[in-house]
Amino acid sequence: MTAQRRVVAEVLDGDHVHLTADEVHARAVAKLPEISRATVYNTLGELVSLGEVLEVATDKRAKRYDPNAHRPHHHLVCAQCGAIKDVHPTGNPLSDLPTSERFGYTVSDVEVTYRGLCPDCTAA
């Protein structure tokens, strides 16, 4: 556990946290000015390999890093400002995919992304 890794872990602490690598780097630099981009990428990659952090692709730009890896969940994304919330829908979408729609695949996982407008963007 180096100072750099500790800072990355600190930046990723909290609920509904879904930062891009560059956002992690910017916040890490605020705490440890000379931390490099490469170290942030390396540390994020290690955390993902360890299963401590998830990569999520809620937008078509950068990957986002999600420290909420221990409880399965899905995402609710504001189409306007990008704000992301963790959500826990009821039911199991896997059971909604009939065998005839599986094309012989062995289906093991499902990601659900809800899109809409957050309260701020709805008001504006």
Add this chain to the structure above:
Amino acid sequence: MTAQRRVVAEVLDGDHVHLTADEVHARAVAKLPEISRATVYNTLGELVSLGEVLEVATDKRAKRYDPNAHRPHHHLVCAQCGAIKDVHPTGNPLSDLPTSERFGYTVSDVEVTYRGLCPDCTAA
């Protein structure tokens, strides 16, 4: 309708087609050798604006372009080789998201991505 746009439209014809912009460009060049990347991007952008083609983000690399824009559907992706199928699950995942899990958002859309192994990758 120019020769360039016709070629892009031809490349995007078919079922279960989900090509990246570079793949579209490569196939377009095979039919019209001097078509430029910029024109492919421009044409794809116009088709998306017209609602004729969808952008899908099934992987965390490039956007993919999907000519199946007229019937709502979701995607089944092979985690190994990336093969993508269009699927039509039963039920409506929107109804699985209770008000208490909406954080005040106005939810209007949901994307579902199933992941697993295709028949070829299951065998291998």
Add this chain to the structure above:
DNA sequence: AGCCGACACTGGACATTGTCCAAGTCGCAT
């Protein structure tokens, strides 16, 4: 304490994907 080796970190080069722009080209109406 001083040395050594393993590992981590750094800065920068490079790759991929996508956007933007100035200039050239093309097709169509006149």
Add this chain to the structure above:
DNA sequence: ATGCGACTTGGACAATGTCCAGTGTCGGCT
């Protein structure tokens, strides 16, 4: 044929991510 406007082109640039060689750090050994 001419002129105009739209389209296309090639390249510069931006954003994201990967890779590598060199440097730094730290614990363990003598």
